[in-house]
Amino acid sequence: MVTTMAEILLVDDNPADLDLTIDALAQSPWRTHVSTVSDGAEAMAYLYREGKYSEAIRPHLVLLDLNLPRKDGRAVLADMKSKPALRRIPVVIFSTSQARKDIESSYELGANSYVSKPPTLSEWVSAVKVLNEFWIGCACLPREVES
Amino acid sequence: MNTTATRTARETEPSHALKPRLRVLLVEDDPADRDLILSELNKGEFEIHSDAAVTADEFRQRIRANCPDVVLADYNLGQWRGTDALEIMREEGLDIPLILVSGALGDVTAVECIKQGVTDYVLKDSLGRLPMALRGALKDKSAREERNRAEESLAQKVEELARSNADLEQFAYVASHDLQEPLRMVAAYTQLLAERYRGKLDEQADKYINYAVEGAVRMQSLIQDLLAFSRVGRQEIGVKSTDCNEIVERTIENLQGTILESGAVVTHGPLPRLMVRGLQLQQVFQHLIGNALKFRGPQTPAIQIAATKEGAEWTFTVADNGIGISPEYAESVFIIFNRLHTRTEYPGNGVGLAICKKIVQQHGGRIRALPRDGGGTIFNFTWPAEELAEGRGPAW
Numbered sequence: 001m002v003t004t005m006a007e008i009l010l011v012d013d014n015p016a017d018l019d020l021t022i023d024a025l026a027q028s029p030w031r032t033h034v035s036t037v038s039d040g041a042e043a044m045a046y047l048y049r050e051g052k053y054s055e056a057i058r059p060h061l062v063l064l065d066l067n068l069p070r071k072d073g074r075a076v077l078a079d080m081k082s083k084p085a086l087r088r089i090p091v092v093i094f095s096t097s098q099a100r101k102d103i104e105s106s107y108e109l110g111a112n113s114y115v116s117k118p119p120t121l122s123e124w125v126s127a128v129k130v131l132n133e134f135w136i137g138c139a140c141l142p143r144e145v146e147s
Numbered sequence: 148m149n150t151t152a153t154r155t156a157r158e159t160e161p162s163h164a165l166k167p168r169l170r171v172l173l174v175e176d177d178p179a180d181r182d183l184i185l186s187e188l189n190k191g192e193f194e195i196h197s198d199a200a201v202t203a204d205e206f207r208q209r210i211r212a213n214c215p216d217v218v219l220a221d222y223n224l225g226q227w228r229g230t231d232a233l234e235i236m237r238e239e240g241l242d243i244p245l246i247l248v249s250g251a252l253g254d255v256t257a258v259e260c261i262k263q264g265v266t267d268y269v270l271k272d273s274l275g276r277l278p279m280a281l282r283g284a285l286k287d288k289s290a291r292e293e294r295n296r297a298e299e300s301l302a303q304k305v306e307e308l309a310r311s312n313a314d315l316e317q318f319a320y321v322a323s324h325d326l327q328e329p330l331r332m333v334a335a336y337t338q339l340l341a342e343r344y345r346g347k348l349d350e351q352a353d354k355y356i357n358y359a360v361e362g363a364v365r366m367q368s369l370i371q372d373l374l375a376f377s378r379v380g381r382q383e384i385g386v387k388s389t390d391c392n393e394i395v396e397r398t399i400e401n402l403q404g405t406i407l408e409s410g411a412v413v414t415h416g417p418l419p420r421l422m423v424r425g426l427q428l429q430q431v432f433q434h435l436i437g438n439a440l441k442f443r444g445p446q447t448p449a450i451q452i453a454a455t456k457e458g459a460e461w462t463f464t465v466a467d468n469g470i471g472i473s474p475e476y477a478e479s480v481f482i483i484f485n486r487l488h489t490r491t492e493y494p495g496n497g498v499g500l501a502i503c504k505k506i507v508q509q510h511g512g513r514i515r516a517l518p519r520d521g522g523g524t525i526f527n528f529t530w531p532a533e534e535l536a537e538g539r540g541p542a543w
Contacts, residue, residue, distance in 0.1 A: 097324065
């Protein structure tokens with residue numbers, strides 16, 4: 001039996017946060033292949049395999065920051081959840097914001113969960129591990145929609 | 148004109164040259180009476196500029212056109228009454244003193260007139276009293292204007308203050324949100340350094356990294372607290388009738404760990420049912436009882452909570468036998484980030500009492516720290532007893 005490694009797309013404009021998450025995923029029980037983009041417009045290009053992303057693998061999970069340059073995380077989420085080809089991909093919002101309105105509006109737009117970035121290293125690592133265990137190790141994920 | 152001549156004129160008749168102008172609107176249907184009144188007025192200390200009206204319509208028209216300093220009106224004007232002029236002025240948004248100049252008025256009528264807002268009344272057979280009535284009316288008018296100005300400026304200040312408070316809150320909220328991200332980077336990466344490079348550099352390096360970690364973690368907790376402080380009153384949830392006994396018992400449950408560990412005895416008398424917004428009153432008790440446990444003295448902590456009703460408000464007291472607060476700090480303990488001890492003596496950021504004060508003040512109450520006889524502290528705070536409608540409350 002051939003198993004492909006789970007593909008995760010991280011969308012975050014802060015390289016320090018990306019590194020922390022990559023580091024934490026490397027310590028997680030389920031091995032993953034990680035790609036990163038640093039703004040919302042790039043995220044859409046990646047998902048539609050446009051330009052330099054023509055060889056991109058459709059992710060099994062997207063970790064999406066909210067406050068992003070160019071196309072905002074909220075707009076990326078709204079866009080993804082309104083497109084039949086993308087709406088099945090689980091999107092976890094991973095943002096500094098703990099504001100009630102950000103949480104509510106993310107779920108309203110169809111986010112699959114909302115995790116606020118933890119303040120300390122150990123909490124960060126354990127949050128990412130939990131996400132890895134649940135989404136990759138535990139949840140049954142959808143198949144890619146044929147276009 | 149020759150200035151010397153003018154000065155001489157003033158010296159001989161000083162009052163004439165210095166007479167202040169006074170615009171008078173006479174409302175009188177009898178021409179003879181009007182002349183009498185006018186001649187009496189001209190004898191006085193004012194340079195009179197008079198205007199006249201007979202009917203109510205005329206009065207309205209004249210008052211709009213000239214806005215006099217004072218209105219002199221007869222009581223009985225045939226079709227209408229002098230007191231009706233008051234209503235007309237109110238309709239026109241004018242606040243001009245009105246003196247009734249009339250024949251004999253019964254006591255009851257006179258009192259009624261004053262009640263309606265007439266400044267004074269002068270009987271036609273004693274017009275000599277007119278100048279005095281005028282002086283009184285003008286004094287009354289300037290007092291009224293002064294009061295209006297003061298009220299306006301007060302309202303303006305209240306509005307400015309509300310705006311600046313809102314700005315400040317918005318600032319604290321935004322700042323604490325935006326500060327969190329870079330700070331988290333510092334905290335996380337110094338922690339990563341500490342974790343991965345401990346013992347690989349030298350002892351000094353380990354110490355420096357620890358200082359950086361501690362500093363970042365403390366800053367994070369300060370910002371969290373600042374955020375909590377700025378959030379007070381931002382929760383847009385309605386008020387609900389709540390049993391304070393339940394609130395206090397829930398608080399005691401929350402603090403069970405410290406209570407068991409210290410052997411503290413926390414008791415409370417019968418407490419009222421009050422209108423409370425969300426968890427705000429519980430937050431107040433949480434901080435006050437929490438402080439009483441934290442700042443305990445050598446003996447077993449004993450904490451008593453009680454409430455008494457005085458007029459329209461309840462006064463709550465939280466009394467402890469702890470280390471006490473010396474009177475000179477009784478006010479500054481409520482200032483945010485103000486602490487009386489080092490962090491090694493007692494942990495904390497100095498935010499709890501600031502939050503308590505903000506919550507209590509937002510409900511129109513006051514909070515104080517008083518020394519307790521025999522050692523310890525009594526915190527007392529007031530809370531309105533009024534029954535607000537459920538789900539509603541002051542908009543803040």
